[in-house]
Amino acid sequence: MKQGLDRILFSTLAIVLAAIWALPFAYSVWTAFHEEKYSANFQLSAPWTLENFIVAWQAAPFSLYFANTIILITIVLIANLVLCTLVAYAFVRYKFRWAGFLFAFIMVQLLISPEILIVENYLTLSRVGLTDTIIGIALPYLTSAFGIFLLRQTFLTVPKSLDEAAQIEGASTWRILWNVYVPLSWPVYLAYSLVSVSFHWNNFLWPLIITNSPEVRPLTVGLSVFATVDSGVEWSLVNAATLMTTAPLIIAFIIFQRQFVANFMRAGIK
């Protein structure tokens, strides 16, 4: 009897919490798919429309912003995968002077992320003349302390005997990395890539500071320029633009929900 009561209590709690959590997002979706006049009054019979999305898409160069974001995350992801792999490999394979100190030094950067150093990074980039370029947006993120840490931990779990067997067969250091370490770590690469792509798709503060012209703006900055409510843009358009720019991530998440959650978990276990 008590068990049953507990169950009902917990179910109610769960439903209420989930509903509260979904409410702001659901409200935004509702507004985006309806005419402006329904945005403040909720009526079940209100007609659904795609009009807002079409108007929003044409009101700002969103296709350009999409292209910029995709170029940006591609540059960052490739650089991250290559650089973090090489650094992590060096830490795992070689015993060198100051290795412990250097690794601790890299770990400090987990705490002091590039966002916190916006002032210094901006000054550096303006000295070399890379402000207002996509490379400039990508530069502070080309390597990642988190990626190095994650790959180092993964490479440490690769059995030493496999490495030694490959050496006896005469494989070079590069070949061992490519044919032993990398294939054994691919789930971690996948997890890291997912985290990295969603992080850079969403990154806002740094691109906002470093870009001035629409030609290099990523989606998040483009959205904020478009959606400044002071400029008199209608709420339904703001909501439509917001959903539009995040749709790829949301759709990807719904399709890959299971893998995504599992990979996030794996990425989180340190």
Place this chain on the structure above:
Amino acid sequence: MQVLFNSTIYAIGTIPLAIGLAIGMALLVNSRLPGTALMRLSFFMPTMLPMIAVANIWLFFYAPGIGLASQILEIFGLPSINFLGRTDTSLASMMFVAVWKEAGLFMIFYLAALQAVPTNLKDAARLEGASSGRVFLDIVLPLLRPTTIFVAVNALINAFRLVDHVIVMTEGGPNNSSSLLLYYIYEVTFRQRDFAYGATLTVLMVFTLGLLAIAQFWLLNRKAHYQ
């Protein structure tokens, strides 16, 4: 000074609340209740959205008159509040947005930890006649401690790192009431072009973060039980 005070309140207010909610969500999603997949989606969705999209959604939610928040107040016969336009509510409104976005991510980490709790420990305790509340407090919670350390450090970093919503929703206003340290650095440096002051504040911030992280790690680690 106002900014330092705001940042402190923001960190103290959001971190424990987000962690508490995340543990609760993880327990609910991990239970054998119906509809857990839908619940997980609902809790995790805000994490997927960019902070700037979250800010737009909440800007609309808080909007006086047409936003859902003031409509709900109206149903209960209360006057609508301009949440973001008042010095006494703007910071709390920002904190709520941050908790909404972060809790789902932390839930995932707790979910992973919960699934790693050995069931035989729980069964043994139940055989001894422990209530489910006691099982949670004495067995599950201590085993979650390493996760809590990890999540708390991350939450701390995020509390200082993420200010996108401040830029979009209030620009630190009204009267600096919702300005956070990193936002203030941004404003001083890139709006008022005072690079020297911005750099000084950056040093202060790095120093504070380092001290806080050491303190937090020490505090949580001291009480950790490892098996």
